[in-house]
Amino acid sequence: MTRAGATPDGRRRLRRALAAAAVDLFVAKGYEATTVDEIAAAAGVGRRTFFRYFDAKDDVLFANHDEIVAEMEETFAAADPDRDPVEVACAAVGLVLDSYAAELDVSLKRFTLTRTVPSLRDKEVATVDRYQRVLARYLRARFTEQGDETASLRAAVAAAAIAAANNHVLRRWLRSGGQDDIAASAAEAFALVIDAFKVQDAAAETTMVAVMTTSTPLHTVIAKVNAALTEP
Amino acid sequence: MTRAGATPDGRRRLRRALAAAAVDLFVAKGYEATTVDEIAAAAGVGRRTFFRYFDAKDDVLFANHDEIVAEMEETFAAADPDRDPVEVACAAVGLVLDSYAAELDVSLKRFTLTRTVPSLRDKEVATVDRYQRVLARYLRARFTEQGDETASLRAAVAAAAIAAANNHVLRRWLRSGGQDDIAASAAEAFALVIDAFKVQDAAAETTMVAVMTTSTPLHTVIAKVNAALTEP
DNA sequence: CAGCCTAACGGCACTCAGTGCCACTAGCAA
């Protein structure tokens, strides 16, 4: 037997081969009706080897989950500290969209399966929850250093909102068979979330009254208003 | 053998007995280490009977899930159509808090388990997702009839935010051992969400410029500004 | 009160996911 896992690259290839074989079988004859034996056989390996590459049968559908989480962490580490945290989080979660868009065929098959098989739907929800936790952790750290009293709560809520927006865009795009402009939908959806969770919450309540004479030059008015708005 | 399931009330009692026995065993010797045989034996029934009352071993931890969902649906059906939909949704999800608070001891044990055992955490996440879907469906209907263009997206995002706020309050309360004032935390958390998802989103973007002579009486200024602000 | 009849129950056997163990061997190093 050739030994694929001897080299790291070979391991990756076998992983992908197993995942591909599994998805095809799931689509062809149903998830429950497909046994791990069949998946392993289709990939030309033993059943025991399958469980060395995936912890469980349903993990095979979300094979690249860990990579994406790692990318998200990198995005956070490399993010400009002056950018709006919510904006950064949206950008990070956009990586999920990218990875789905990169392999449309698998994404569509997975979508069909997660819509059909309850246990796979649950598995996907759990996967999304892991993204969401990473988002929440980042946001909590940022909100805290901004001196937000309710940082933990706001972080959890914002992370959930971002994840939901992401899922909504993703599902819409998958339902269109990958035809929709995913970037545009994502921008719209994230704009809604960013807008809802801007730092406005307390500041928006602040009433401001400007009193000037009619002889004040326009540029002075603009400068003063701008200064007042951006002061904090 | 006495036949508990002969009457609907007897069925409920056996369900609760099974759930209680299961939770105690899970806490005592660990979730994976507890077999369904042991749970059934502890409740004085056969293993086969257990699976007539619960679809799966982990379902036993979330036994009253269906009842709560039903209560939420009732809440929506009976809700004042003029109330803010997000507010109604928050009230409905508050039922979850109530049901947890009603049986503190079980809630605390379940909390320990879901924090410890990954598969139970996933199961809980899936359970929350079901609440969230119910919320989203209600909100989508209400937003749509309000003529909201992006009703579906806003509904999904708001539902996720509400669910996250609810979970945050719940976890905080459980970590305090049921000592915190759960109603107060809930009010604060829901206020944050309601505030973030008020209809302001589009309106807040609208810039308004008022031009009046210095001779305009104050009450006229106020009246005109107020009319302009409340117009839509 | 007696007998029937429905449905809950328990046991049995089976499939399959997941795991520990171990012997085997391909490929690398000395």
Added chain:
DNA sequence: TTGCTAGTGGCACTGAGTGCCGTTAGGCTG
């Protein structure tokens, strides 16, 4: 060539979940 390492595959085992069926409790009818 020889030895070592690590991926592999087979075997056996546990436990979840399911179909099937004989048994019987308990309500209902006469």
